[in-house]
Amino acid sequence: MLLNDFHEKVLYKRETLLKEMIATEWGTHAHEMNENHTELKSKIERMKMAFADPEKKGSEVLSYNESPKGQSRYHEVDGILTRKKEYIDIYDPIKECWRDFRDNFSIKILIMLVRSEKIEDIFIENFIYACMSFEFGLSVIREDEQVALDAFMHASEYFDKCFGMLWFKSDLEEKNKLSKLRGDAGKKGGTVKSEVYRVIHNELIRLIYAKAPANGWKNKISAVNGVIDSLWEFVEAKKIDSSYVKDKEALHDRVYLQWSKNVEDVKNAFNTKITKSRK
Numbered sequence: 001m002l003l004n005d006f007h008e009k010v011l012y013k014r015e016t017l018l019k020e021m022i023a024t025e026w027g028t029h030a031h032e033m034n035e036n037h038t039e040l041k042s043k044i045e046r047m048k049m050a051f052a053d054p055e056k057k058g059s060e061v062l063s064y065n066e067s068p069k070g071q072s073r074y075h076e077v078d079g080i081l082t083r084k085k086e087y088i089d090i091y092d093p094i095k096e097c098w099r100d101f102r103d104n105f106s107i108k109i110l111i112m113l114v115r116s117e118k119i120e121d122i123f124i125e126n127f128i129y130a131c132m133s134f135e136f137g138l139s140v141i142r143e144d145e146q147v148a149l150d151a152f153m154h155a156s157e158y159f160d161k162c163f164g165m166l167w168f169k170s171d172l173e174e175k176n177k178l179s180k181l182r183g184d185a186g187k188k189g190g191t192v193k194s195e196v197y198r199v200i201h202n203e204l205i206r207l208i209y210a211k212a213p214a215n216g217w218k219n220k221i222s223a224v225n226g227v228i229d230s231l232w233e234f235v236e237a238k239k240i241d242s243s244y245v246k247d248k249e250a251l252h253d254r255v256y257l258q259w260s261k262n263v264e265d266v267k268n269a270f271n272t273k274i275t276k277s278r279k
Contacts, residue, residue: 003145003152009214010134010152013159016209017127017166023202024170029124033131044136051097059091094144098136098151105129123165130158170206174199178238196244201266203234204255208269216275223270224256231255 021030033040089095105125112122137151177199207227208217217223232248245251259266 003141003149006149006152006156007137007141010156010159012214013156014131014134017159017162019209020163020166020170020206023206024166024173026120026123026166026169029127033127040132041135041139044132044139047101048094048097048139051093051100053093056091056093060088061091061096092144094140094147098140098147101132101136102154119165119169123162123169126158126165127162130155130162133158174203174238178240193244196240199238200231200235200240200245201259201263204231204259204266205269207231208266208273212273216273217270218275220260220270220274221256223274224252224260228252228255 018030018033021027109122109125109129112125133151134155137148137155140151141148178196204227207230208223211226211230212223217226228248228251232251235245235251245254255266260270261267
């Protein structure tokens with residue numbers, strides 16, 4: 001039951017990330033992942049088959065469990081460095097496949113960081129690894145629950161890293177938009193005001209999805225109360241003039257009484273994330 005619950009939480013995290021990706025320039029990667037979903041699962045099956053070697057059945061391998069911090073898996077016996085018995089396991093194709101995939105990815109990311117590659121490329125690799133870890137866990141959940149749990153935990157960790165990179169990207173895009181809007185303020189008048197509100201609307205929509213409980217918001221007021229502090233922090237961080245939003249209380253009223261009813265995208269976000277049976 002615990003494993004199934006964790007699986008659902010990671011799935012929700014993945015779906016939320018995909019939705020947030022679509023709102024940025026990296027949205028194409030979300031579409032590509034959806035289109036290549038079947039190929040992703042096929043690739044995992046090919047990986048597993050590569051380790052299903054009958055000749056390795058019964059052979060001894062390095063333990064699949066991590067050694068305690070500060071302790072070596074080896075000791076000297078008659079002057080020869082030998083692996084300790086407690087760190088010897090019998091070859092398991094599923095565990096061996098997962099270990100190989102996990103370790104190779106860690107090396108790949110390390111190389112990318114050393115080379116200072118673009119954040120988008122690093123994001124893509126983390127995203128692919130998180131998705132493949134999640135699918136790997138699903139594929140072995142009936143055969144090895146421990147490996148499945150480990151894979152889900154890795155997926156959750158790397159989805160979180162993706163969120164961090166994506167929010168950095170979104171923040172940068174919003175800063176660029178606001179900078180341009182301020183530069184055009186003298187020329188476009190009322191158009192600028194609507195664009196500034198659009199920036200706030202987009203952040204509001206993101207927060208409605210990102211902060212929603214797993215089962216959705218209880219009702220609209222709980223949703224507004226749940227996101228208003230973060231939305232006001234966003235307004236202040238972007239240094240949006242008080243002529244647009246006077247204070248947090250005014251922002252709360254505007255979200256609840258106006259935008260949730262009259263702005264179509266905001267209205268749809270509330271309708272999507274409020275528990276249907278309680279609307």
